[in-house]
Amino acid sequence: MDALRVQYVNLEHAQNQKQHNTEGLNSASLVVRRGQPFKLTVVFNRPYRLNRDGLTLRVEQDRLYNDIPITFSKDPSQSQWTAYFQQGSLDSSKASLCVSSPANASVGVYQLQLLMMSSFGPYNFKVGQFTLLCNPWCSVDSVYIPDESQREEYVKNDFGLLYQGTAKNIIFRPWSFDQFENGILDICMMMLQVSPEHRRNWKIDYSNRSDPIYISRVVSAMINSNDDSGVLQGNWSEDYSGGVNPSDWTGSGEILRRWAQSRFSPVKYGQCWVFAGVMCTVMRVLGIPTRVVTNFDSAHDTNGNLVIEEFYTETGEKLPRGQDSIWNFHVWVECWMKRADLGAGFDGWQVLDPTPQERSEGAYRCGPAPVKAIRERRVDMPFDIPFIYAEVNADVHVCIVQQGKVLSYSIDTDRVGSLICTKSLSSNRPQDITSTYKYTKAIQPVRSNSTMAAPILANNSSSADGLSVTLRLLKAPVIGGNISFSVTVTNMENTRKTVREHVNAQAKSYNRSPSDTFWEAHNTIQLAPHESKVLEHQISYSRYAMLGDGQLVNLAAVVMDMASQERVLASEEFNLTSPTINIQIADEGSVVAQKCQVAMVTFTNPFSEPVSGVLTVAGAGLLEDKVLFNVALQPGESTETAVKFTPKMAGVKMLHANLRLNNNPAVIRGFRTITVRPA
Missing domain, CATH: 2.60.40.10 (Immunoglobulins)
Structure with a gap:
């Protein structure tokens, strides 16, 4: 035979x-x-x-x-x-x-x-x-997650929303994870091959790749380029020459392809949400359930004492002192896995943070740290739990100083970690997961019926023995309009008072202390015993028009009793709501895989001056590449652009647009989720 x-x-x-x-x-x-x-x-x-x-x-x-x-x-x-x-x-x-x-x-x-x-x-x-x-559908795999809707969202969903701004006015940033785009899977496999762990000992690396704990630490380090051939170079300087402004990225695919095409030179530039978005892509490709998480008022506690100190002048200007800081928001990821090294009680969501902040076992990476261990303050466990615990739990010590002398001192135990959220299952709304990290009751943001969050008006109060001060926004601040707010001063004693009001506004990036004052006001008022007076203020658009994309305002009021020299501070950091791009599809129920469709993308110029710029439309699984249009509009003028797209496969997809203006620092965004039916 x-x-x-x-x-x-x-x-x-x-x-x-x-x-x-x-x-x-x-x-x-x-x-x-x-x-x-x-x-x-x-x-x-x-x-x-x-x-x-x-x-x-x-x-x-x-x-x-x-x-x-x-x-x-x-x-x-x-x-x-x-x-x-x-x-x-x-x-x-x-x-x-x-x-x-x-x-x-x-x-x-x-x-x-x-x-x-x-x-x-x-x-x-x-x-x-x-x-x-990895196999989250297999009950004995250590990344098994039993709910099919969670597997659909945290493994197969190729778009998401990253939340920025403030806890009281959440900004929705669309993001394409792009895990189904050409070449992305192979690039993720290359990432494991070029890691320091593989180059150091390839046999041990292959053996360790059975464990998602090990894989996640390798990827966390490889997303940033600080000590390896990692994907992204961080830049928080506001000078992005030689690279891309982090705010301009709309998805992971372009970043990962640039990294691979450059033979693993770092892509310029990233900030926390970019690092997190790219890591989410890689982990979902590898089969590990992953979601992007935003921690609002996130502490960076460099000395580990769980205290963040803030300093103001007697006229309300915030000073750039100290190594510690509070980021208005910080974005990381959570990955779902068993923790056999810790015990069954710590299975589930694990924090991983690829943004380079501190070293962990010699490399810039963070986690995986069980969310349950953070909540229980199990600082004896690996990995990096003390650092993450401080990010959501540190106390804030606020001082008013003059020539090195402390004039007033207060402690805020609620601000840090005020809201922790992630995208809801099968919805664009944020899911509040603060209670999984800490026992303190979280702020509950007001939601509108639209896909965008409605801002709560800031209402910050502070009081001492003799005076009470409340700072309140009178309406939600919108880019192009006036910022209207009030300062309410109350005399809490039986004697008449003469008080001096100082109000100060500074521009602020989300991750650092404010810059110089751009607006201030000073008033002297008389208060009868137990009398309250409301002082209303307006900051015109011309005074804050220089604010860059995503910048916030640090607003502070210091009220001083002229007789006792007692000072009371009320402050608030808030973001301004941007106008939006509208995306409509004539018959959304007719969107079918492999069939050409048309979306209408509309924007109306809300500013008092002409604007021009580039409108970019993208969508993973809908468009092969970004579509760009030049836009020039007079005040009040609208543009309507038809965009053809052909869905590759059935499922829920996202079409998103952003308009980068030439003569205005605002970046205008919009998105629409589309349900694609099988052909």
Whole structure:
């Protein structure tokens, strides 16, 4: 009888990837998940004979391999590699071969070979390659998440919303994760290969890639470029020459492709939400459930004493003192995994932060830290729990100073970590997850019926023995209009008072102390015993028009009792609401995969001067590339642009637009989610 030879092997890409929930992940190789069988169709030169022909399947990762005897026993193991012919598939020269990997197999790219030793000599056949990912659908995989709606949102959803601004006025920033775009899966695999851990000892690295804890720490370090060939270079200087303003990025795909095309030179530039958005993409590609989280009023406690000190002058100007700071918002990710190293009580969501702030075991990375451990202040556990605990729990000590002398002192225990939120399941609204991190009751933002959050008006009060001061915005501040606010001063004693009011406004970036004062006012008023007076103020647009995209206002009022020299401070940091771009689709119910559709993108100039700029429209799974239009509008004039798009696949997708103006620092944004039906 002729020697058994393999003529052809079909890797059954479509069938396998549908069963493994990897449809749409774009790669030349087969993409499957660990702990779950996949099927190959093998065509021999003659029928296979059980008693005479012996076949072995070799699964090889670089120079490490497993030789798996092929059996007829349909008993796939989730603890070791197995391979078996399906019963009844060997009646002819065609056979169905099932291969199953252990649920803790190393993530990466593998080569497959069929080996045979017979009287005719050794023989091997190169079958091809496959990429193996974590499996949140497999109950014994350490990233298993039982709810299908969570798997859809945290693994398969290729768009999201990153929340910025302030807890009282949340800004929705659309973001394309792009995990199904061309080349992204292969780039994520390259990231593991160029990591310092792989270069240091490739054998140990492959072995450790079975553990999502290890994988997540490698990726957290590789997203920033501070001490490796990482993806992004951070820049908070407001000088973005030689690179891209972080506010201009709209998704992860372009960043990851630039990094790979440059042979792993860092892409310029990123800030916290960009680092987090890119890490979310990589982790979802690798099969680890991931969501982006925003912590409003996030403390950066450099000395670990859980105290952030803030200093004001006697006229309300905030001073840039100290190494510690409070970011108006900070963005990181949470990944879902078991923590066998800590015990079952700490399974679930883990904080990972790729923004380079502090070193962890010698590298700029942070986590994975169990959210439950942060809530319970388990600072004895790995990784980086004390730093994250301070980000959501530090106290704020506020001082009014004059020539080095402290004139007034107060402690705020509620401001830090005022709201922690993430995108809701199957919704664009923020989900408040503050209670998972801390026991303190969180601020509850007011929500409008639209997809945008309605701002709460700031209402900040402070009082001492003799005076009470309340600072309140009279209406939600909108770019282009006046900032209207009031200062209410109350005499709490039985004696008449003469008081001096100082009000100060400074521009502020989200991650640092304010810059110089751009507006101030000073008044002297008389107060009868127990009398309250309301002083109303307005800051015209011309005074704050220089504010850059995403900048905030630090507003402070200091009221001094002229007789006792007692001073009371009330302050508020707030962002201004931007105008929006409107996106409409004539018949949203008719959007079908592989069929061309049209969206109308509309914007009206709300400013009192002409504007011009570039309108960019993008959408993962809807547009092959960004679409750009030049825009020039007179005050009150509108532009309406038709954008054609063809959805690649069924599901919920996002079309988003941004308008970068030439003569105005505001960046105008808008988005629309679209449900695509199967063809």
